[in-house]
Amino acid sequence: MDLFKSIGRQNSSNSKEVAKERLKLVLVHDRVNVSSSFLEMIKGDIIKVISDYMEIDENNLEVKMTKTKRDEDDSLVPALVANIPIKRMKGAAR
Amino acid sequence: MGEVIVITSGKGGVGKTTTTANIGTSLAVNGKKVVLVDADIGLRNLDVVMGLENRIVYDVVDVVEGVCRLKQALIKDKRYPDLYLLPAAQTRDKSAVSPAQMQELCERLKEEFDFVLIDCPAGIEQGFRNAIAGAQKAIVVTTPEISAVRDADRIIGLLEASELRNPKLIINRVRVDMVKKGDMMNTEDMIDILAVDLLGVVPDDESIVVSTNKGEPAVSDNKSLAGRAFNNIALRILGHDVPFLDLEVEEGFIAKLIKLISKR
Numbered sequence: 001m002d003l004f005k006s007i008g009r010q011n012s013s014n015s016k017e018v019a020k021e022r023l024k025l026v027l028v029h030d031r032v033n034v035s036s037s038f039l040e041m042i043k044g045d046i047i048k049v050i051s052d053y054m055e056i057d058e059n060n061l062e063v064k065m066t067k068t069k070r071d072e073d074d075s076l077v078p079a080l081v082a083n084i085p086i087k088r089m090k091g092a093a094r
Numbered sequence: 095m096g097e098v099i100v101i102t103s104g105k106g107g108v109g110k111t112t113t114t115a116n117i118g119t120s121l122a123v124n125g126k127k128v129v130l131v132d133a134d135i136g137l138r139n140l141d142v143v144m145g146l147e148n149r150i151v152y153d154v155v156d157v158v159e160g161v162c163r164l165k166q167a168l169i170k171d172k173r174y175p176d177l178y179l180l181p182a183a184q185t186r187d188k189s190a191v192s193p194a195q196m197q198e199l200c201e202r203l204k205e206e207f208d209f210v211l212i213d214c215p216a217g218i219e220q221g222f223r224n225a226i227a228g229a230q231k232a233i234v235v236t237t238p239e240i241s242a243v244r245d246a247d248r249i250i251g252l253l254e255a256s257e258l259r260n261p262k263l264i265i266n267r268v269r270v271d272m273v274k275k276g277d278m279m280n281t282e283d284m285i286d287i288l289a290v291d292l293l294g295v296v297p298d299d300e301s302i303v304v305s306t307n308k309g310e311p312a313v314s315d316n317k318s319l320a321g322r323a324f325n326n327i328a329l330r331i332l333g334h335d336v337p338f339l340d341l342e343v344e345e346g347f348i349a350k351l352i353k354l355i356s357k358r
Contacts (some may be wrong), residue, residue, distance in 0.1 A: 013277060014275075016277055016279045020279060
């Protein structure tokens, strides 16, 4: 009966979980690229919010999608990174 | 006024043409007036899958360029009550037709037919743009492979950007044995990732190869499990509430036997 058991069950490598994880990560990047205006929209909104408090260098403002390691288990997760050069603080912030 | 549905996928070889042929045939069998439009100019295949390759005189480019009238280019499939094919040109390329021309063509077909099914070429370039130009609804075909799902996701994004919202998903070539082993993504996995509505699940089935060899859509073969899945999809398009096939029950005799014995 063991023979039938091994035929019936076969080895369960569960490679679909690997596929799912890889797929999820790659899609985060793909989806951003689908709408090229997406990052521009975020940029615009960031500038709008921050401008009330500080004067920023809009030409050198950088917003991009990247990967980062999660603290708990070192697995890769997508991250949005914004690099915003500040020229000077505005009155309200002082 | 009929409905124009584009069948698309992004990736090639996932079964767009087979899906178009089978859904179209089933809709016709169910009493609808149907035209299948092959939008894959330069690489036409819907004609051979339908077994109508010997009857082509004019094609879609001839219609658009005014070489013939629309009626002259439509090939009637004599096996079914109201099924027609508008073949693609084989010796031209995608640029022979513009999205505006396709849109106009669909408008005209819509007046004559209940369903206009457009078989979209692979890719996201002009052939895709042409195929979706006149469509009101979209069906995305994918297989449970990482590459096909990725492309399906991209296509869904592009469809929504073109105002073709809420596309429906068909998962083709599902292998129940591999899903069970955890070596193939299942329906839930894929719906979860793509976040779209499911229209149907079609098992990987040798009968599709046989029916394509013969040029007879699998829906006409009662014994074909894939054919039955396509039939159910057509019924869902017609608004019927058809439960999804329980693929696990439909597995073959040997698999059942092994299962039975190994349980003891």
